[in-house]
């Protein structure tokens with residue numbers, strides 16, 4: 001029996017939007033997504049705008065996610081935030097292992113193996129990002145890379161908790177490049193990721209949401225979101241304007 005998974009469309013703002021700009025955006029977004037049934041909507045602002053966005057979205061259908069967090073509960077980690085600091089703000093979840101965190105800030109699979117269970121334990125929904133570089137795809141190493149990232153990322157997650165994890169397949173060559181994966185590539189990778197999760201627990205894998213990310217726009221969202229193993233999108237550039245983000249949400253509904 002196939003399991004119905006509620007699609008999730010999450011906007012990763014990266015290092016964009018001050019509090020003032022975020023407030024302006026949310027006033028434009030809320031009326032545009034108020035009627036989108038059957039889809040979860042999330043924005044992922046910078047730390048500085050989290051509290052304002054939680055307050056401004058209260059009672060709406062829009063969830064607020066952070067873009068990263070540290071695995072430890074507290075400690076001498078200058079510049080970092082813990083899961084408890086996020087849940088105290090009423091943040092719903094957190095992106096973990098985005099390729100920019102991995103490439104530019106040295107986030108490792110070893111740290112992610114601790115971050116995913118730490119987020120779950122705090123009651124946050126983790127979006128674990130995985131994906132291959134251009135060279136890895138050319139070399140035929142896509143599956144090996146995904147296998148390693150998924151196995152490490154889920155290694156310390158209890159089987160019963162697996163359905164709460166969201167996995168975002170984000171081919172690095174498609175992020176911010178305007179080069180979107182073909183529907184065949186996106187489905188193949190998302191299906192492969194689900195099969196990897198099934199190695200841990202076949203039953204739980206049916207519940208895990210696998211998002212696609214990488215140059216998702218209003219124009220290509222519908223075909224990507226219709227794929228059998230794609231349960232939503234992680235959107236960068238096109239999430240910065242309320243109109244284009246709402247159009248992607250509408251394509252998922």
Ligand code: PGA
Pocket residue numbers: 012170174175176177178213214215216234235236237238
């Ligand atoms: P993009 O970014 O939509 O701008 O390609 C996606 C992401 O980095 O999550």
